[in-house]
């Protein structure tokens with residue numbers, strides 16, 4: 001007896017997303033620009049996706065796969081450039097969407113084009129600017145339903161870079177000591193993330 005087809009589709013999507021993103025066991029910069037508690041749980045218990053999050057990740061992945069290679073070629077750059085940055089015995093994985101001689105581009109799909117870039121996206125591209133030694137970052141938002149685009153420029157901030165490095169140490173220590181760290185994000189962002197977080201039942205910082 002088969003399960004209902006919508007459940008089978010949901011399972012297929014979640015399986016695909018987990019297989020695509022599961023290999024990442026090291027700390028990545030994206031773990032540091034979101035809720036640190038969530039990143040700790042992800043490292044400890046593996047990725048858990050709700051249906052909504054899995055769909056969101058899946059379509060973001062499609063957009064990346066389709067657009068990045070072509071856009072990189074048109075910009076005379078390379079796409080999905082990876083490295084490991086080490087700081088105080090903490091290894092941090094970094095994967096920039098597109099790198100050219102002087103600039104870095106990050107592509108973000110969204111429901112609505114934001115008026116300002118999101119702080120966690122600024123922090124992420126700022127990290128890449130230091131790691132890959134470039135002076136200008138571009139965060140490209142692309143609307144999922146009509147492909148409208150908005151681009152924001154980001155210039156390097158050493159304070160923000162140090163803040164990201166400090167969070168890497170906090171997360172590494174938390175993993176080593178097996179104790180959830182504080183989220184280290186603003187309350188409004190935490191409230192947003194908590195709404196669809198699969199770890200909320202075991203989380204001491206769940207924003208109810």
Ligand code: SF4
Pocket residue numbers: 035036037038039041183190193194197198199200203204205206207
């Ligand atoms: S429930 Fe909220 S605070 Fe806790 S891990 Fe999830 S997003 Fe972070």
